[in-house]
Amino acid sequence: MNSIIETLPAFLQTAWEKHEFTDWTRVQKEVLPEAFEGRQLIVEAPTGSGKTLAYLLPALKDADPALKQTQVVIAVSTRELAMQVLQEVQAWSADSTLTSAAMIGGANVKRQQEKLKKKPAVIVGTPGRLMEHISSRKLKMHQVQSLILDEADQLFAPEHIESTENLMKSVQRDCRKMIVSATIPPRVEKLAAEKLDDPKIIRIEPDQAFLESMTHVYIEAPLREKGNMLLRLTAVEGFRGIVFSNDRFELEKLAGRQEGKKRAAAVLHAETSREDREKAIKSVRSGEVSVLLATDVASRGLDLPDLSFVVQMDTANDLKQYIHRAGRTARAGNTGTVVSIVTEGEKERLEQMTTSLHIPLQKGILKQGALVLEGKP
Numbered sequence: 001m002n003s004i005i006e007t008l009p010a011f012l013q014t015a016w017e018k019h020e021f022t023d024w025t026r027v028q029k030e031v032l033p034e035a036f037e038g039r040q041l042i043v044e045a046p047t048g049s050g051k052t053l054a055y056l057l058p059a060l061k062d063a064d065p066a067l068k069q070t071q072v073v074i075a076v077s078t079r080e081l082a083m084q085v086l087q088e089v090q091a092w093s094a095d096s097t098l099t100s101a102a103m104i105g106g107a108n109v110k111r112q113q114e115k116l117k118k119k120p121a122v123i124v125g126t127p128g129r130l131m132e133h134i135s136s137r138k139l140k141m142h143q144v145q146s147l148i149l150d151e152a153d154q155l156f157a158p159e160h161i162e163s164t165e166n167l168m169k170s171v172q173r174d175c176r177k178m179i180v181s182a183t184i185p186p187r188v189e190k191l192a193a194e195k196l197d198d199p200k201i202i203r204i205e206p207d208q209a210f211l212e213s214m215t216h217v218y219i220e221a222p223l224r225e226k227g228n229m230l231l232r233l234t235a236v237e238g239f240r241g242i243v244f245s246n247d248r249f250e251l252e253k254l255a256g257r258q259e260g261k262k263r264a265a266a267v268l269h270a271e272t273s274r275e276d277r278e279k280a281i282k283s284v285r286s287g288e289v290s291v292l293l294a295t296d297v298a299s300r301g302l303d304l305p306d307l308s309f310v311v312q313m314d315t316a317n318d319l320k321q322y323i324h325r326a327g328r329t330a331r332a333g334n335t336g337t338v339v340s341i342v343t344e345g346e347k348e349r350l351e352q353m354t355t356s357l358h359i360p361l362q363k364g365i366l367k368q369g370a371l372v373l374e375g376k377p
Contacts, residue, residue, distance in 0.1 A: 047327030241309030
């Protein structure tokens with residue numbers, strides 16, 4: 001695989017050296033050879049496994065700096081993910097003349113049109129806004145060589161599917177298409193496969209070492225006491241984490257209780273405004289806020305470094321959801337703790353999940369302002 005580095009353009013070799021990478025991840029090892037051959041791919045791989053680089057390298061390798069046209073389009077489901085991916089594009093293309101831009105909903109359309117006049121080689125955007133520019137003929141797709149759909153399970157959800165399908169129709173038949181996500185349910189896989197020409201499906205199972213780099217803990221509490229238990233947990237020294245709940249109204253209540261204890265908390269759910277969402281993410285990244293309360297949909301694509309805790313107020317519905325939540329901590333070689341606050345009935349379901357994932361589950365007790373594992377001093 002390391003021989004691949006020598007085949008890359010000089011600017012990508014330079015970027016590789018700057019990132020100080022020493023080896024490829026599992027998803028990169030499986031995806032890159034196929035993508036370099038131009039194969040159409042459907043890729044399912046866990047959060048934090050290196051999917052972004054797996055699709056960026058082939059796309060940037062084939063882009064021609066001399067061709068002043070859009071050649072790579074990356075569609076994502078949220079504004080935040082778009083900006084994160086754009087940062088990666090810019091980091092890996094820094095030593096080239098390739099230009100890039102974001103086309104996201106909620107931003108000024110005319111300013112985006114001005115950017116499109118400069119014909120950026122790489123565009124990252126949300127499907128609705130991309131289609132808006134395509135329909136107005138401001139964004140030309142005839143020379144797009146690579147179309148990537150990131151977090152595809154969200155792009156094929158009802159609110160995005162029409163724009164996503166039209167986007168896939170807008171490119172030439174020989175355009176390399178890659179559909180990528182942490183989870184690809186059978187419905188999405190079927191829809192995606194119908195839109196691609198003989199795609200290869202690549203599935204990367206969760207890295208056991210990654211899951212084992214976290215401490216998986218449960219704290220038992222009656223349903224009515226869960227909020228109090230969370231207050232005690234977030235008071236633990238060094239707590240910096242994301243708290244998952246399926247109920248946005250419950251999130252707001254929990255945030256109010258945190259603030260009542262003079263602890264800054266931020267909330268993300270489907271109804272959070274763009275301005276409030278940006279403010280929340282910025283406050284967590286800066287360290288101003290140590291408690292982020294979120295639904296699963298709102299957490300999609302978030303890359304928040306150095307989160308020490310993931311907390312489940314509601315038990316995950318399935319193994320993939322548990323892995324997705326857990327993957328918000330222990331990133332970039334760090335360790336982390338996944339805490340599930342469970343009732344007696346939820347505990348049984350949680351134990352079934354962790355047994356299926358082959359990870360040890362330990363009982364936790366909050367004692368004297370610390371999280372103590374039962375049976376340990």
